[in-house]
Amino acid sequence: MTKKVLAVGEIRDGEFRNVSFEAVAAAKEISAGGEVVGVLLGENVSSLGNELIAYGADRVVVVDSDKLAGYTPDGYSQALQAVIDQESPEGIVLGHTAIGRDLAPKLAARLNSGLVSDATGVETAGEEFIFTRPIYSGKAFEKKVVAEGIVFATVRPNNIPALEKDESRSGDVASLDVDIKDLRTIIKDVVKNTASGVDLSEASVIVAGGRGMKGSENFTLLDELANVLGAAVGASRGACDAEYCDYALQIGQTGKVVTPDLYIAVGISGAIQHVAGMSNSKVIVAINKDPEAEIFNIADYGIVGDLFDVVPKLTEEFKNVLV
Numbered sequence: 001m002t003k004k005v006l007a008v009g010e011i012r013d014g015e016f017r018n019v020s021f022e023a024v025a026a027a028k029e030i031s032a033g034g035e036v037v038g039v040l041l042g043e044n045v046s047s048l049g050n051e052l053i054a055y056g057a058d059r060v061v062v063v064d065s066d067k068l069a070g071y072t073p074d075g076y077s078q079a080l081q082a083v084i085d086q087e088s089p090e091g092i093v094l095g096h097t098a099i100g101r102d103l104a105p106k107l108a109a110r111l112n113s114g115l116v117s118d119a120t121g122v123e124t125a126g127e128e129f130i131f132t133r134p135i136y137s138g139k140a141f142e143k144k145v146v147a148e149g150i151v152f153a154t155v156r157p158n159n160i161p162a163l164e165k166d167e168s169r170s171g172d173v174a175s176l177d178v179d180i181k182d183l184r185t186i187i188k189d190v191v192k193n194t195a196s197g198v199d200l201s202e203a204s205v206i207v208a209g210g211r212g213m214k215g216s217e218n219f220t221l222l223d224e225l226a227n228v229l230g231a232a233v234g235a236s237r238g239a240c241d242a243e244y245c246d247y248a249l250q251i252g253q254t255g256k257v258v259t260p261d262l263y264i265a266v267g268i269s270g271a272i273q274h275v276a277g278m279s280n281s282k283v284i285v286a287i288n289k290d291p292e293a294e295i296f297n298i299a300d301y302g303i304v305g306d307l308f309d310v311v312p313k314l315t316e317e318f319k320n321v322l323v
C-alpha cells in the first residue's frame, strides 16, 4: 500500500542542510510510490520550496512566520503539528540534527506515535518499513520494523543518499497559515562558537586532532590540511579537555557522531569513546607515532610517524594534486 510521508527540510543561513534531501530520499522509500510532501518551517523560506521538489518531494507545504525565524521548540512544534493535522501522513522524516532530535520525540509523544531515531538506512518489505539504526555506540546495528501506525523517523546525516537533483521536476508549493502563540522561548541572538565554514556532522571529509597536537596553536596545521581538502576540523575529547580547541569540535560518544567519506585522525589514540563517534566513516586514515595505538585497529590506512612531519607533507602533496 502506498503512503503519504512528510519530509521536513532544515534551513541554516538561508540554505538547506544536506540532510533535508536525505530525509526526502528516506520519505520516498517509505512512501512506496505514494506521496512525499516536503515541509518548510521558517521565515522567508517559501522561495526554497522548489529545491525540495527537485530532490524528490511531490509538493511542499510552507509555514512562513516571523515567529519561526529561529528554532524554538514551542514555535516549530505548533507549526509542524498544524501541517500534520492538515496532511494526516503515515510517516514524518526529519534529520537527526539538534532540531530533529528535539522536535521529533516531542511531537511523537504528543500524537502518541512511534519514533525511530538516528536511522542510517531504510527499506520497505511489503506493508512494513524497516529502519537500520546503530546501537551500543555504533558497535552493532539493529533493524526496527514498523508494521502499522504513524511513525516519526530521524535520519543520521550522510547515511541515506539523497536522490539526484532534477530541476525539471515540478510541484505545488503551498503556504499554510498557522497562528503560533504562547512562545515560551524568544531567540534574541545566535552566537556561533566555531569559525569553521564546514559543518562537522555533514562534512564528507574530516581532519581531527587529538592530545598529540600538543597545543591549540598547532591546530593551524589541521586547518591548513582541512582547507586544501575542503574538510571540517574535529577533535578528540582529549584535545578539548586540554583546551586545544572548543568542545563544539568534539567527536565521540559524548560529542558529535560523524560518518564522512574520509576521516583523518591525527595524534588520536583511538579510545573506545572516540571511536564510537567516527567508526562508521567510509575510509579512516590514522597518523600516530605509536605503532601500537588502538586507532590503527580500525584504520584503513595508517601512517606511523610524527604528526609534525607528516601533516605538513600531506598538505603540500594534496596542494600539488588538488589546487
Ligand code: FAD
Pocket: 209, 210, 211, 212, 213, 235, 236, 237, 238, 239, 250, 251, 252, 253, 254, 255, 256, 266, 267, 268, 269, 270, 271, 272, 273, 274, 277, 287, 288, 289, 290, 293, 305, 306, 307, 308
Ligand atoms: P590520548 O589518549 O592522550 O592520545 C594521544 C595520541 O597522540 C597517542 O596515541 C600518542 O601516541 C599520539 N601522539 C602524541 N604525540 C604525537 C606526535 N608528535 N605525532 C603523532 N602522534 C602523536 N573521547 C573522545 O574523543 N570523544 C568522546 O566523546 C569521549 N567521551 C567520553 C565519555 C566518557 C564517559 C569517558 C570516560 C571518556 C570519554 N572520552 C571521549 C575520553 C576518551 O576515553 C579518551 O580519553 C580520549 O579520547 C583521548 O583523547 P586522545 O586520543 O586525543 O588523547
